[in-house]
Amino acid sequence: MKAAYVVDECKVEIKDIDVPRIKDNEVLIKVKTVGICGSDLHLYKGTHAFRKPPVILGHEVAGDIVEVGKNVTKFKVGDRVTVEPHIGCGGCEYCEKDLVNLCLNKKAPGTPGWIGTFAEYFNAPEEVVYKIGDNISYELGTLIEPLAVAVHAIDRISVSEKDTIAILGSGTIGLLTLVAAREAGYKNIICTDTQQFNLDMALQQGATLALNPLEVDVVEKVKEFTNGRGVDVALVCAGAPGIVDQASSMTRRRGEVGIVAMITEKIPVNTYNFVFNEISLFGAMTYETKDFEKATEMVNEGLDLNAFITQRLPFAETEHGLSILDEKKENVVKVIIEVEK
Ligand SMILES: [Zn+2]
Ligand SMILES: [Zn+2]
Incomplete structure (x- = not known):
């Protein structure tokens, strides 16, 4: 079968490899669509924290089950599915608390023992496989994974007031976090981005205010909007040198x-805001199983995320898809690769 490898910095090659052999608890999926994620871009550019070339891209996927292991009970051949792409060790203190995202020995696609999803076939144990509805497209099924990241980010919030939330950065994760905040009942959602296209999309998706930090003083505008009080919560969904200070300066x-963003460079943080205003800081890492379940349910119940898919490319153009996301010369939110059309 064909699989898309990052073989070197900014170099993708489609190689021929064996179809994975499934274990008794696994299913084999004929891959239909995969999504390009920020972490794939890190891998492509050589800045990923732990994935180093040569490795198969991808962790976002939807397709059809074509084979089931003999111990599989929940699925049959022909089921349309997506995958929660991490497997806990089952034995560490975090797995015991159902925090697979924090497992000390978790397995993820593109690490030893599990291939990436940018391949014609992908194997997964049944406990991380989820059915997508008959009327849900494969590409929407592929968006369940990034939506789960957004659901988790909102779930991590402890402040109970849902008056005003700020989402800094309106790429795929920022926009999906806007959707998750909207669905969670936040009254006012303020989004920022440096691209007008993304700001327009934020407004179309229910943002109350969309601000470009290159054009306005974002903190000042947020303070104005909230009558000087500041937002209840600010979520950082993009990387920029002053972005954490910006977030803390606009928070009540x-x-x-x-x-939420994976910012791989060190950026300065003014701790004073956190102390003086008793602001709490948290990180949000991928998702727990309950978040993935919720995201699957939202999509299966008809949540419309189609607007976020801005490019659809054939498998052979995987490298082109990565460069579109990297260079941002054209309007882009989510790039979907059609592995099998
Ligand atoms: Zn992803
Ligand atoms: Zn574990």
């Missing part, structure tokens, strides 16, 4: 700042 006293 005893509010919260959450970091």
